[in-house]
Amino acid sequence: MLKGLDELTATIYAPVQSQLSQVEERLRDLPRSNPDHLESLLTYALNSGGKRIRPAITLLASDFYPHDPEKPLVMASAVELLHLATLIHDDTVDNSDLRRGRATISHKWDKHVAVLFGDFLFATSATFVCDTNNVRVIRRFSETIMDLASGELMEYLNAFNIEQAWDLYHDRIHRKTASLFCTAAETGAILGGAPEPQIQALRNYGSNIGMAFQMVDDLLDVQGDSAELGKPVGNDLLQGVLTLPTIMLLERYPKDNPIEALFRDRGEDGKLRQTLDMIKNSGIVAECFEVIREYCDKATRSLDDLPDCDARRSLLALPGYIRERSR
Amino acid sequence: MLKGLDELTATIYAPVQSQLSQVEERLRDLPRSNPDHLESLLTYALNSGGKRIRPAITLLASDFYPHDPEKPLVMASAVELLHLATLIHDDTVDNSDLRRGRATISHKWDKHVAVLFGDFLFATSATFVCDTNNVRVIRRFSETIMDLASGELMEYLNAFNIEQAWDLYHDRIHRKTASLFCTAAETGAILGGAPEPQIQALRNYGSNIGMAFQMVDDLLDVQGDSAELGKPVGNDLLQGVLTLPTIMLLERYPKDNPIEALFRDRGEDGKLRQTLDMIKNSGIVAECFEVIREYCDKATRSLDDLPDCDARRSLLALPGYIRERSR
Numbered sequence: 001m002l003k004g005l006d007e008l009t010a011t012i013y014a015p016v017q018s019q020l021s022q023v024e025e026r027l028r029d030l031p032r033s034n035p036d037h038l039e040s041l042l043t044y045a046l047n048s049g050g051k052r053i054r055p056a057i058t059l060l061a062s063d064f065y066p067h068d069p070e071k072p073l074v075m076a077s078a079v080e081l082l083h084l085a086t087l088i089h090d091d092t093v094d095n096s097d098l099r100r101g102r103a104t105i106s107h108k109w110d111k112h113v114a115v116l117f118g119d120f121l122f123a124t125s126a127t128f129v130c131d132t133n134n135v136r137v138i139r140r141f142s143e144t145i146m147d148l149a150s151g152e153l154m155e156y157l158n159a160f161n162i163e164q165a166w167d168l169y170h171d172r173i174h175r176k177t178a179s180l181f182c183t184a185a186e187t188g189a190i191l192g193g194a195p196e197p198q199i200q201a202l203r204n205y206g207s208n209i210g211m212a213f214q215m216v217d218d219l220l221d222v223q224g225d226s227a228e229l230g231k232p233v234g235n236d237l238l239q240g241v242l243t244l245p246t247i248m249l250l251e252r253y254p255k256d257n258p259i260e261a262l263f264r265d266r267g268e269d270g271k272l273r274q275t276l277d278m279i280k281n282s283g284i285v286a287e288c289f290e291v292i293r294e295y296c297d298k299a300t301r302s303l304d305d306l307p308d309c310d311a312r313r314s315l316l317a318l319p320g321y322i323r324e325r326s327r
Numbered sequence: 328m329l330k331g332l333d334e335l336t337a338t339i340y341a342p343v344q345s346q347l348s349q350v351e352e353r354l355r356d357l358p359r360s361n362p363d364h365l366e367s368l369l370t371y372a373l374n375s376g377g378k379r380i381r382p383a384i385t386l387l388a389s390d391f392y393p394h395d396p397e398k399p400l401v402m403a404s405a406v407e408l409l410h411l412a413t414l415i416h417d418d419t420v421d422n423s424d425l426r427r428g429r430a431t432i433s434h435k436w437d438k439h440v441a442v443l444f445g446d447f448l449f450a451t452s453a454t455f456v457c458d459t460n461n462v463r464v465i466r467r468f469s470e471t472i473m474d475l476a477s478g479e480l481m482e483y484l485n486a487f488n489i490e491q492a493w494d495l496y497h498d499r500i501h502r503k504t505a506s507l508f509c510t511a512a513e514t515g516a517i518l519g520g521a522p523e524p525q526i527q528a529l530r531n532y533g534s535n536i537g538m539a540f541q542m543v544d545d546l547l548d549v550q551g552d553s554a555e556l557g558k559p560v561g562n563d564l565l566q567g568v569l570t571l572p573t574i575m576l577l578e579r580y581p582k583d584n585p586i587e588a589l590f591r592d593r594g595e596d597g598k599l600r601q602t603l604d605m606i607k608n609s610g611i612v613a614e615c616f617e618v619i620r621e622y623c624d625k626a627t628r629s630l631d632d633l634p635d636c637d638a639r640r641s642l643l644a645l646p647g648y649i650r651e652r653s654r
Binding site for chain 1: 361362364365416419420438439440442443444445446447449450451453454456457460462465466469470472473475476477479480481483484
């Protein structure tokens with residue numbers, strides 16, 4: 001399956017492949033251009049793999065109109081760096097030892113190093129954005145860091161709270177995940193010289209793609225394979241985090257729901273298994289795909305008025321890739 | 328003593344007192360303008376007291392030439408917010424329960440909340456800076472966050488390492504403390520419309536004042552009163568952090584120095600007492616004051632070519648206040 005996905009991203013990323021390689025190069029240059037005591041941390045953090053989907057969106061969103069090619073490049077690098085910084089703090093807060101099958105910074109070094117090194121990467125990403133010389137873009141970037149942090153905080157403060165309505169869930173995942181996809185697309189559009197309505201269209205695209213992306217992640221957590229995920233199955237539930245399938249399960253079976261006992265007793269293994277089995281046998285997965293498809297459709301419809309070009313075709317193909325991740 | 332200091336700051340801050348009150352107001356407005364789940368955290372963090380010395384420097388540095396008064400105001404607010412954000416992460420990393428006599432965020436909530444809330448404040452400070460609309464200033468601000476984080480990381484990675492030369496110490500405290508004083512003054516000067524040589528002069532002023540400030544903090548740690556400090560005496564030593572007086576002590580008594588045993592056995596109480604007594608009886612405190620005075624003199628000499636005005640007189644008086652803190 002992984003090979004099929006790699007081929008799919010290769011096709012989707014094709015119009016911006018050379019720019020993406022330049023982004024990689026700029027990230028790989030960071031250990032050399034920083035103080036010695038940061039070298040091993042930077043080298044480790046920047047070789048963590050990942051699909052580079054956010055910088056690809058920035059580059060594709062910038063590729064509709066004539067523009068200075070340098071600016072989307074630094075923006076895409078900043079977007080990926082910011083993403084890496086958030087992962088480091090998230091893993092610290094979630095007590096995660098593994099990410100993509102590798103030890104997390106908080107596990108390989110310790111939590112304190114992870115906090116300070118995450119701060120350093122946040123700030124580094126912000127200095128990259130300054131190279132765009134565009135205050136609107138810089139402001140959106142800072143606001144996005146606020147969203148990401150407040151979304152993670154919402155998740156953490158609401159952990160093990162079973163009473164979470166849908167709007168809280170949507171607000172939370174928009175902040176913690178969709179906001180960066182939204183900003184990746186919007187800033188790409190701004191720096192790519194798009195007219196205002198097209199900027200808004202690409203912003204909507206990013207926002208909806210981001211929601212779909214998080215919901216696919218939610219599904220992967222309950223049905224994935226831990227070796228493929230690079231982290232344990234059911235991790236969200238063990239952290240007390242409600243997700244798309246688990247909120248649906250709570251709605252469908254409000255009485256005697258195993259999640260209640262799981263949250264009350266914090267991680268009783270039998271209840272986790274029971275929850276995952278119930279989701280598998282309930283048809284909820286298909287329903288989740290329905291919701292995900294709606295967000296993907298909203299994303300692609302946002303592009304209706306944009307000119308036809310390679311970048312547009314790639315952005316239209318991206319939802320298919322995102323859905324494919326969870327099959 | 329505290330009253331005398333309060334009177335001193337009142338005199339020094341006089342030329343910018345009304346702007347400083349506006350900074351306070353903007354900070355106090357933050358809980359209202361942010362999502363509900365952040366309200367209690369923001370209210371607690373923004374009522375933590377503090378002398379507001381960094382925003383005062385920004386405002387004073389801006390007060391030499393005609394300029395738009397709004398920009399230094401948002402900058403000063405950003406500088407103070409950034410300072411508060413760094414304290415939250417530093418307290419988390421240092422396992423500190425108390426700051427200025429109050430429970431730290433990591434103690435009152437927990438470390439995970441402190442990490443994410445600190446991130447939120449970092450980002451909020453960065454959005455404040457965007458209101459200056461000045462990319463040079465925004466870039467200096469981001470670079471300063473990089474310095475602060477890398478300085479703290481240097482301190483943490485070198486903890487309990489007795490082999491630290493002077494240049495490592497100077498580099499470390501410049502990053503972790505002086506960099507923000509430097510940026511506070513430099514950005515104030517830029518936004519205050521100062522010509523380039525005066526910007527550099529105020530930058531030097533901030534840098535040297537910041538070094539002196541950290542060295543006074545170093546002294547307070549070995550000779551302060553824990554009730555007045557709001558944290559335990561000898562805390563730096565217990566954290567394995569070498570400071571101005573302790574590096575001097577190691578230099579003067581390279582053999583049988585109690586710090587060696589203290590670092591080896593991690594916090595043996597008798598050795599801490601012995602170290603503090605040795606510093607008291609060695610004349611090292613007077614030597615530290617000599618070094619601090621040199622930095623203060625460099626700071627005031629930086630202002631030689633600036634026009635005489637209330638702001639300049641205040642900046643010239645500030646070193647006296649900073650030295651007075653440790654008597």
